[in-house]
Amino acid sequence: MAARKGNLMSVRTDVKVFDATVRDGGLCNNFEFTDEFVTELYKTNIKSGVDYMEFGYRASKKMFDVNKFGKWKFCDESDIRNIVGENISDLKISVMADVGRCDFKEDFVPKAESVIDMVRVACYIHQIPAAIEMIEYFHALGYETTCNIMAISQAANDQIDEALDMLGQSSVDVIYLVDSYGSLYPENAAKLAKKYLEAGGKYGKAIGFHAHNNQNLAFANTIETLSYGVSYLDATAQGMGRGAGNCQMELLLSFLRNPKYNLYSLLTFIEEYMLPLKAGGVQWGYDIQYMLTGQLNRHPREAMAFTADRRVDYCEFYKSLLDNF
Amino acid sequence: MAARKGNLMSVRTDVKVFDATVRDGGLCNNFEFTDEFVTELYKTNIKSGVDYMEFGYRASKKMFDVNKFGKWKFCDESDIRNIVGENISDLKISVMADVGRCDFKEDFVPKAESVIDMVRVACYIHQIPAAIEMIEYFHALGYETTCNIMAISQAANDQIDEALDMLGQSSVDVIYLVDSYGSLYPENAAKLAKKYLEAGGKYGKAIGFHAHNNQNLAFANTIETLSYGVSYLDATAQGMGRGAGNCQMELLLSFLRNPKYNLYSLLTFIEEYMLPLKAGGVQWGYDIQYMLTGQLNRHPREAMAFTADRRVDYCEFYKSLLDNF
Numbered sequence: 054m055a056a057r058k059g060n061l062m063s064v065r066t067d068v069k070v071f072d073a074t075v076r077d078g079g080l081c082n083n084f085e086f087t088d089e090f091v092t093e094l095y096k097t098n099i100k101s102g103v104d105y106m107e108f109g110y111r112a113s114k115k116m117f118d119v120n121k122f123g124k125w126k127f128c129d130e131s132d133i134r135n136i137v138g139e140n141i142s143d144l145k146i147s148v149m150a151d152v153g154r155c156d157f158k159e160d161f162v163p164k165a166e167s168v169i170d171m172v173r174v175a176c177y178i179h180q181i182p183a184a185i186e187m188i189e190y191f192h193a194l195g196y197e198t199t200c201n202i203m204a205i206s207q208a209a210n211d212q213i214d215e216a217l218d219m220l221g222q223s224s225v226d227v228i229y230l231v232d233s234y235g236s237l238y239p240e241n242a243a244k245l246a247k248k249y250l251e252a253g254g255k256y257g258k259a260i261g262f263h264a265h266n267n268q269n270l271a272f273a274n275t276i277e278t279l280s281y282g283v284s285y286l287d288a289t290a291q292g293m294g295r296g297a298g299n300c301q302m303e304l305l306l307s308f309l310r311n312p313k314y315n316l317y318s319l320l321t322f323i324e325e326y327m328l329p330l331k332a333g334g335v336q337w338g339y340d341i342q343y344m345l346t347g348q349l350n351r352h353p354r355e356a357m358a359f360t361a362d363r364r365v366d367y368c369e370f371y372k373s374l375l376d377n378f
Numbered sequence: 379m380a381a382r383k384g385n386l387m388s389v390r391t392d393v394k395v396f397d398a399t400v401r402d403g404g405l406c407n408n409f410e411f412t413d414e415f416v417t418e419l420y421k422t423n424i425k426s427g428v429d430y431m432e433f434g435y436r437a438s439k440k441m442f443d444v445n446k447f448g449k450w451k452f453c454d455e456s457d458i459r460n461i462v463g464e465n466i467s468d469l470k471i472s473v474m475a476d477v478g479r480c481d482f483k484e485d486f487v488p489k490a491e492s493v494i495d496m497v498r499v500a501c502y503i504h505q506i507p508a509a510i511e512m513i514e515y516f517h518a519l520g521y522e523t524t525c526n527i528m529a530i531s532q533a534a535n536d537q538i539d540e541a542l543d544m545l546g547q548s549s550v551d552v553i554y555l556v557d558s559y560g561s562l563y564p565e566n567a568a569k570l571a572k573k574y575l576e577a578g579g580k581y582g583k584a585i586g587f588h589a590h591n592n593q594n595l596a597f598a599n600t601i602e603t604l605s606y607g608v609s610y611l612d613a614t615a616q617g618m619g620r621g622a623g624n625c626q627m628e629l630l631l632s633f634l635r636n637p638k639y640n641l642y643s644l645l646t647f648i649e650e651y652m653l654p655l656k657a658g659g660v661q662w663g664y665d666i667q668y669m670l671t672g673q674l675n676r677h678p679r680e681a682m683a684f685t686a687d688r689r690v691d692y693c694e695f696y697k698s699l700l701d702n703f
Contacts, residue, residue: 061563238386241386269594269598269629270597272595301594303666303669304669307669307670317693320693324691324692341628344628345632366649367645368645368649371642
């Protein structure tokens, strides 16, 4: 078994804490955050020592109507600059670009003209060639890049091996293990992380982890993969994210021993901005319907519909899931 | 490193699932469950394949006023029989007896006259001699016994070694690792579990684990210790228990591969009985105030008061905790 890297008291200087609140959380409120919210989150991340903040997606305006989503689905350069100015801080700025859902050759300027530092390319495993095309394009423009291979719990082992080899030979900086369905147990997550880390070691790539909390394991899986050497760690304020949500930033910051990370600023933000959001009806977080889709290794869409309909008939829902295998 | 026992697909026939809903959950509602609730939970546990059900404490009626608590703080033989009759089922029945808070020599009849199968003796580590006195007494009466050493995260390593040796030489059947403050990370829990399992192997004792969910790790810690050989696993319906609550029974049953465990019956119970309880104002579950006491390895009493006062000023609370070290 691969050794753990560091221990529960040591500082891992390779760690990068990555705030995905606006991007993954945007899936809960149609990206309709106020400028005040995003500005205060930006300031909070700086004060908390967070390393990256993702502002949203840069989705295709041909495919998605700009009048039907908040602006963080598109992340115009001017909208980001409106929050961060020239971003005179150590916090790096990221946007996500989905394979097949962005116009990457039209919508990105060279890094020298942009306030964005990193573009994260999200794809399913069969889209790796398309992802690599985008990664090389963004890399040539001067951006840091990641490849976030989603729904990894449904990929075959040999597919994953091939994907890691292909990405290893690309210009990508970070390869992300993404548990989209929240179906991994820590032992699964550790096993996959070791596979990614082995490829990362061979090709000189960092490895990241993005969790979902369907089985209340988002934080546990994050620190488990961290312990073996995963270094880019996604989290969101109060775990805000699609369905059961993500790894809670407050748990992650309280776990890390590097004194640069500061929990207090985040608690202030949660009090002032996250609680009103939740009180206003935006929904996310662990619940039984998400546990069931996670356990069955399924997309959470049915659980999200169940939640949206304010249903609590878990038994009927469970039966319907089992009927639709 | 000790090897894991079994894998994520195998059945561990040594596992005993232990429902502590009425006992630990009783700390949330002053043990005021209706007879209907307890009866339906009993039936649910039988249908779900749960191995043990704890009905509550058998607390001293000299120390605690019977008019000020629900009956499950005292667990009179007649009250249990009123629910289970002669308990013609495979589900075993337990009560908990706290060192220093029960009249064990007066309040227990011989096992042959009782419907109770197991007495769990709860103590802090300095009370091990008192616990052993009780264990020997209950053992002589014919009961299965456990020793639940609480607040283990505050015990010194050499104290734990001595306690395990003393218990190893006693008549106790099961030694429980209890993370009362919810402060253990999976790595801590695994390390302690291996220590307990080593003593258990030497002396022929089974090992149990009782989690608290302060850092959203109750389920993760439970399956982590399980993987190394811990076999008595405490859980409660929807994690109902003091403060942040316990390991969720629904997560545990969905994890275990033994086909005797059945999630569906539990979902029915949750729909019909747990949701109304929560809707009626009984409070438990992960929240930031519990994360903070867990992270600081503290008793949750201040977090419970914060919750009871419906406060959400996490920052002030955090500062007050840091002031009172």
